[in-house]
Amino acid sequence: MRVARTRRLSPWRYxxxxxxxxxxxxxxxxxxxxxxxxxxxxxxxIALSAHDDIFAGTIWPASPTLDSFYVVVTEGFWYLExxxxxxxxSFFVGLMTMxxxxxxxxxxxxxxxxxRLRNGWLLTNAALMTYVIPASFLAIPFYRIMQIxxxxxxxxxxxxxxxxxxxxxxxxxxSQYGKSIPMELDESARIDGANPLQIYLYVYLPLMAPxxxxxxxxxxxxxxxxxxxxxxxLSTPDSMTVxxxxxxxxxxxxxxxxxxxxTAIVYALPPMMIYYMFRRNMAAGLTMGGVKG
Amino acid sequence: MSSAQxxxxxxxxxxxxxxxxxxxxxxxxxxxxxxxxxxxVPYAAVFVAFVAYPVVFGLWMGSRPTLYTLxxxxxxxxxxxxxxxxxxxxxxxxxxxxxFLVSGFFMQRRWWVRAxxxxxxxxxxxxxxxxxxxxxxxxxxxxxxxxxxWSVVTGADGPxxxxxxxxxxxxxxxxxxxxxxxxxxxxxxxxRMAIPQEIYEAAAIDGxxxxxxxxxxxxxxxxxxxxxxxxxxxxxxxxxxxxVHFVSSGAPARTTDVLATYGFREAFDFGHPELGxxxxxxxxxxxxxxxxxxxxxxxxxxxxx
Numbered sequence: 001m002r003v004a005r006t007r008r009l010s011p012w013r014y015x016x017x018x019x020x021x022x023x024x025x026x027x028x029x030x031x032x033x034x035x036x037x038x039x040x041x042x043x044x045x046i047a048l049s050a051h052d053d054i055f056a057g058t059i060w061p062a063s064p065t066l067d068s069f070y071v072v073v074t075e076g077f078w079y080l081e082x083x084x085x086x087x088x089x090s091f092f093v094g095l096m097t098m099x100x101x102x103x104x105x106x107x108x109x110x111x112x113x114x115x116r117l118r119n120g121w122l123l124t125n126a127a128l129m130t131y132v133i134p135a136s137f138l139a140i141p142f143y144r145i146m147q148i149x150x151x152x153x154x155x156x157x158x159x160x161x162x163x164x165x166x167x168x169x170x171x172x173x174x175s176q177y178g179k180s181i182p183m184e185l186d187e188s189a190r191i192d193g194a195n196p197l198q199i200y201l202y203v204y205l206p207l208m209a210p211x212x213x214x215x216x217x218x219x220x221x222x223x224x225x226x227x228x229x230x231x232x233x234l235s236t237p238d239s240m241t242v243x244x245x246x247x248x249x250x251x252x253x254x255x256x257x258x259x260x261x262x263t264a265i266v267y268a269l270p271p272m273m274i275y276y277m278f279r280r281n282m283a284a285g286l287t288m289g290g291v292k293g
Numbered sequence: 294m295s296s297a298q299x300x301x302x303x304x305x306x307x308x309x310x311x312x313x314x315x316x317x318x319x320x321x322x323x324x325x326x327x328x329x330x331x332x333x334v335p336y337a338a339v340f341v342a343f344v345a346y347p348v349v350f351g352l353w354m355g356s357r358p359t360l361y362t363l364x365x366x367x368x369x370x371x372x373x374x375x376x377x378x379x380x381x382x383x384x385x386x387x388x389x390x391x392x393f394l395v396s397g398f399f400m401q402r403r404w405w406v407r408a409x410x411x412x413x414x415x416x417x418x419x420x421x422x423x424x425x426x427x428x429x430x431x432x433x434x435x436x437x438x439x440x441x442x443w444s445v446v447t448g449a450d451g452p453x454x455x456x457x458x459x460x461x462x463x464x465x466x467x468x469x470x471x472x473x474x475x476x477x478x479x480x481x482x483x484x485r486m487a488i489p490q491e492i493y494e495a496a497a498i499d500g501x502x503x504x505x506x507x508x509x510x511x512x513x514x515x516x517x518x519x520x521x522x523x524x525x526x527x528x529x530x531x532x533x534x535x536x537v538h539f540v541s542s543g544a545p546a547r548t549t550d551v552l553a554t555y556g557f558r559e560a561f562d563f564g565h566p567e568l569g570x571x572x573x574x575x576x577x578x579x580x581x582x583x584x585x586x587x588x589x590x591x592x593x594x595x596x597x598x
Contacts (some may be wrong), residue, residue: 028398029409035471036413039427042438046430057436059445108336115329123333130344131525132584133352134532136553137573139352140560164343167336196328225420228534233563243422250426257430264423275418279411 010220043268047261054257068262077259079248082237089234090224090241091270093158097223098216099164105170105191105215106208112171113178114186124175127168136289137163143232157233158241166219177211178204210281217278221271242267331530355570369547373555380466380537380551381530388477389523390522395474396481397507401589412448425539428468432540455544462549468540469533477522478550484515517590524587526566531576 046054047068049061056062070076075083108127142161143152151157163218185207191201205212230243239282246267249260332453362372399410416424431438432454440451454460496506512519534553537543543550543558550558552572560569 025398025406029405032395032398032409035310036416038438038477039424039431039471040415042431043423043427045438055436057441057444059438059441096416104335107332111329111332115325115332117329117333123336126340127336130340132528133348134529134553134580136532136557137350137533137576138344138347138351139534140556140566140573141347141354144354144566145347145350150398160339160343164339167339171336173365181362194333196318196325200332218482221418225422227420227422228557243420261427261430268419268423271418271420272415275414276411281415281573284515 005021009090020215027242038095041050041094043261043265046257047265049258051256051258068258069266071259072262072266079245079252079256079260080263082240083242083245083263085238086240086242086245089155089239090267091242092156093162093182093230094220094223095163096155096159098219100159101170101219102167102212102216105167106205107200108167108176109171109174109178110204113175114183114199114204115196124171127171130165130168139232140230152233153236155234155239155241158226159223160217160231161233163224166222169218170215173215174208177208181207192200200269202216213278214281217274217281221274224271241286333434347392351570352379352574354567355574357567357571360436360567360571361575363568365376369550370555370572372548373550373552373572376462376549377531378550379462380469380533381527384466384469385523385526385530387466388474389519389526391470392477392481392522393512393519397511398480398483399478400485414475414479416472421472422539423537424472425468426533428464428471429540429542432464455541457547458545461541461544465540465549469530469536472527472536477526478524480518481515484518485511488514521587521590524583524590528580528587529584532573532581 043173045059045061048064048066049056050063050065050067053061053063061213072083075081090203111117112123117123145158146152149157151160181204186199187202189203194202225243227243227247230241231247234240234244242263246260246263249263296577311513395413399406399413434440434453435450437454439454443451449544452460454464460550492514493506501509532553533551534557537549537551537554538557541549543554547555547558552575556569556572558569560566
């Protein structure tokens with residue numbers, strides 16, 4: 001048996017080695033900061049520019065101003081006339097999607113995982129099949145079908161679409177997380193005379209709370225950030241969400257890019273706040289399946 | 294199987310080696326079946342109404358063979374196919390490779406690395422619409438941020454990114470990587486954290502350098518996650534719409550369209566929804582093998598994301 005030779009470096013070479021490693025880390029860190037923040041910085045620069053400064057081609061506006069944000073907040077531009085109503089629409093879509101995803105997903109995974117429905121694996125596999133077909137491919141028939149159901153220009157069309165895409169992930173995470181909850185709790189509740197609904201409400205849901213939070217924030221962010229289905233289903237100013245209103249700016253003849261970026265920043269604030277408040281839950285949600293090699 | 298189950302004498306003793314599956318759990322008694330069905334109905338209804346029906350409808354919309362002869366006779370469509378393949382192959386593989394490397398960087402436990410991770414995840418958390426619009430305006434014409442930086446550094450006018458197909462494609466791919474790199478980095482980071490430290494210590498005792506440890510220890514252990522992630526990302530990228538739609542909008546003159554934007558344009562801008570559906574369906578010959586590979590991988594190894 002050959003013994004591997006360890007490399008012996010003299011102390012100062014070892015220190016130099018480590019210093020180079022640290023310098024490389026710091027350099028990579030700086031690159032990552034610039035890489036991650038560049039488009040966000042660009043958004044801020046354009047939003048803070050006065051209208052004439054947009055085309056001046058400077059790294060920082062000559063006279064930065066909060067006027068664009070003022071216009072957005074006071075709905076002072078024709079694309080922004082119903083801004084706060086549309087903001088409310090976005091929130092409604094997000095919250096309903098979150099609620100429905102949690103409800104439908106937890107019911108389905110409870111049935112498959114805890115009540116051991118025969119052939120329940122069919123349900124989980126069918127659910128995962130939803131992700132096989134990219135969402136943008138389904139958009140065309142979806143639009144036509146919503147016309148048939150009479151749901152165009154209704155927020156419920158979008159809620160239905162996004163819930164459809166969020167629920168399989170919810171079922172997956174809930175079934176993975178549910179494996180860590182012992183079946184004895186269900187059994188003892190059953191012995192105490194609980195029916196399945198009571199077991200679901202009083203045993204399953206409270207114990208699934210961390211998974212519920214993780215999936216809920218995921219569904220909320222998915223609904224808020226979604227564009228394509230919003231754009232297809234909602235075209236009246238009353239029913240539009242902020243995403244569609246923002247995209248309207250692209251049709252403008254006037255190039256109000258500072259207003260557009262200000263709207264984009266206001267639109268990006270809720271997901272940023274939710275992300276910062278819940279980032280541990282979200283990171284936990286991603287890995288709740290237990291990433292294994 | 295929870296440890297409690299092994300202690301509670303609820304089941305009859307079984308010979309060692311057989312799976313412990315208590316018989317009574319498999320039969321749902323009468324009223325339980327009613328509850329089970331009631332609980333499953335909401336998801337089943339959602340699935341039938343919003344997945345099965347649109348899929349069948351979409352397949353029916355794109356079922357006429359003449360649509361495909363029309364498609365293939367359009368030179369834009371051939372360009373689109375090439376673009377989609379480039380976008381998927383280069384975008385996904387570069388992104389996964391970078392995610393693997395960057396996740397190694399984020400394994401360090403220093404305070405500034407952990408703070409940096411919070412900032413690094415921002416592109417993923419923000420809405421695609423806002424950030425892709427911002428990237429578009431960084432690239433477009435001479436007053437965009439990138440050209441401004443270029444002229445500050447070199448004194449000359451910068452290149453017009455969206456005027457040539459090559460740079461516009463590169464911009465799309467980079468924007469796509471920018472948005473999704475954080476998500477996959479997080480996945481790989483979790484996979485790396487699941488590797489026990491002792492293996493690295495053993496490798497270090499045997500004389501392995503950092504790079505050797507990465508190649509011979511880390512990569513084999515997360516190879517499964519890497520493969521599943523790549524397959525899944527390939528599927529999702531095939532249908533990626535917002536990136537190309539907002540960053541380049543197919544510029545110049547629809548030469549950088551991908552299948553999703555081409556189909557969308559045909560269906561909603563030009564009023565040919567069947568052509569749009571056919572364009573989307575034409576991606577299936579690539580998507581279906583990927584799905585089969587993915588399902589077999591998941592089934593065999595049970596990797597969960």
